[in-house]
Amino acid sequence: xxxxxxxxxxxxxxxxxxxxxxxxxxxxxxxxxxxxxxxxxxxxxxxxxxxxxxxxxxxxxxxxxxxxxxxxxxxxxxxxxxxxxxxxxxxxxxxxxxxxxxxxxxxxxxxxxxxxxxxxxxxxxxxxxxxxxxxxxxxxxxxxxxxxxxxxxxxxxxxxxxxxxxxxxxxxxxxxxxxxxxxxxxxxxxxxxxxxxxxxxxxxxxxxxxxxxxxxxxxxxxxxxxxxxxxxxxxxxxxxxxxxxxxxxxxxxxxxxxxxxxxxxxxxxxxxxxxxxxxxxxxxxxxxxxxxxxxxxxxxxxxxxxxxx
Ligand SMILES: [Zn+2]
Numbered sequence: 586x587x588x589x590x591x592x593x594x595x596x597x598x599x600x601x602x603x604x605x606x607x608x609x610x611x612x613x614x615x616x617x618x619x620x621x622x623x624x625x626x627x628x629x630x631x632x633x634x635x636x637x638x639x640x641x642x643x644x645x646x647x648x649x650x651x652x653x654x655x656x657x658x659x660x661x662x663x664x665x666x667x668x669x670x671x672x673x674x675x676x677x678x679x680x681x682x683x684x685x686x687x688x689x690x691x692x693x694x695x696x697x698x699x700x701x702x703x704x705x706x707x708x709x710x711x712x713x714x715x716x717x718x719x720x721x722x723x724x725x726x727x728x729x730x731x732x733x734x735x736x737x738x739x740x741x742x743x744x745x746x747x748x749x750x751x752x753x754x755x756x757x758x759x760x761x762x763x764x765x766x767x768x769x770x771x772x773x774x775x776x777x778x779x780x781x782x783x784x785x786x787x788x789x790x791x792x793x794x795x796x797x798x799x800x801x802x803x804x805x806x807x808x809x810x811x812x813x814x815x816x817x818x819x820x821x822x823x824x825x826x827x828x829x830x831x832x833x834x835x836x837x838x839x840x841x842x843x844x845x846x847x848x849x850x851x852x853x854x855x856x857x858x859x860x861x862x863x864x865x866x867x868x869x870x871x872x873x874x875x876x877x878x879x880x881x882x883x884x885x886x887x888x889x890x891x892x893x894x
Pocket of ligand 1: 630632634649650653
């Protein structure tokens with residue numbers, strides 16, 4: 586039959602290969618700030634042009650020659666999108682434990698911490714964007730492919746709960762290979778936990794904006810990445826649940842060329858706008874300003890109703 590067993594070895598290998606291919610990790614050399622590092626040259630993955638770290642950073646981590654989007658670390662994203670020195674991080678101290686005693690998970694966590702210089706695969710906190718206060722979470726592809734374990738889910742849930750109490754909008758910047766295999770069912774449960782926090786935040790009349798970056802896949806795509814009031818994406822970002830080769834294998838038919846590309850997903854109606862990297866801060870600022878104003882009016886009206894004035 587055309588539909589393979591979900592646990593068959595071929596499919597597993599196929600998923601593993603696809604994820605590795607999809608995941609271009611952010612180059613740590615692009616983060617170095619000292620003088621010598623800035624003049625160091627890095628080749629563009631697409632056009633092979635040699636560019637200095639300074640040139641790439643000055644152009645919002647986009648190749649000036651061919652428009653290739655270099656992967657960006659979670660902390661850098663926050664710096665690029667928020668007002669200078671406005672970001673206050675929350676729950677940085679939370680770290681994952683090997684609850685299921687999965688073989689070699691502790692070592693993998695240790696390596697991920699060293700490689701990413703983060704405690705977990707998501708950074709959460711409060712900042713301002715063009716003067717507008719916003720809670721945000723930013724996922725990091727350098728930490729176990731941005732996978733969603735219990736701590737990632739807990740941190741994102743907490744930021745939504747904080748935003749609900751404080752009547753603040755949430756901005757989510759997503760990049761993920763999906764659920765974290767080493768945490769099994771605990772990882773999958775984060776989909777429903779975060780989704781419920783999103784719903785409570787929404788029911789209280791608050792805004793949630795998502796910025797999908799390359800790639801946003803698996804359980805993250807199947808839950809909170811697709812629950813935004815406004816869903817934005819970077820050009821050419823892969824957005825989907827399972828990888829195209831797995832789908833092709835299951836359906837036994839060829840898929841369109843731009844399958845799961847943000848441009849195609851926009852055509853299908855799942856994304857509201859594709860925003861180039863150098864315009865994202867301004868775009869988000871506008872959205873937040875517009876909704877902050879409406880929010881104030883809404884609250885004022887409510888006060889009139891409750892006081893009878
Ligand atoms: Zn290039």
